[in-house]
Amino acid sequence: QVYLQESGPGLVKPSETLSLRCTVSGGSISGSSYHWGWIRQPPGKGLEWIGSIYYSGKTYYNPSLTRRVTISVDTSKNQFSLKLSSLTAADTAVYYCARLYNYGTDSWGQGTLVTVSS
């Protein structure tokens, strides 16, 4: 059983950059069969895939967010991270880190609420 835990600020100002980290325990981040990714959910709305990364560092991003997103991985710490720039109120959401296979997302963090407000 792998466990994922998000960490980062709960409140960020408009136009600033959000930085979140996901720590993976109970398993290695260095697996070739799956991605590590970020998914968000605005209050009362559906889920949105932000992007994913292989342990090798190869990244894949949602085309609607690609200009603002950077995902990186630190295999030595069993962590991966999200940076989302030029924030607006529309980026207010619960942010989940997750392990994604091509057939489904089998492990999720508990989620962290990020509010964009001055």
Place this chain on the structure above:
Amino acid sequence: DIRMTQSPSTVSASVGDRVTLTCRASQNIGNWLAWYQQKAGEAPKLLIYKASSLERGAPSRFSGRGSGTEFTLTITSLQPEDYATYHCQQYDSQSNSYSFGQGTKVDMK
């Protein structure tokens, strides 16, 4: 981009009812379709993967069918713990990208 559309947005049902939810893809995704259950304040849980395979630990009253562009999730006899929102997710093997439907809420009739 592959767009996923779920219907209905909300379904009202009673305990014991058979409930069927639909998810449609904007283009052929083969069987790269997963279903999730999400309760308020919790992360989603994987129920069905590869369109019709039941995730280990998920109750057998949940079943998935479909391929290509049209998929269904059926709950054969709704239980009190099944009141939740259900999401479908596709995987695009050409771009290594994912997308979700907007969700279907199952609430009490």
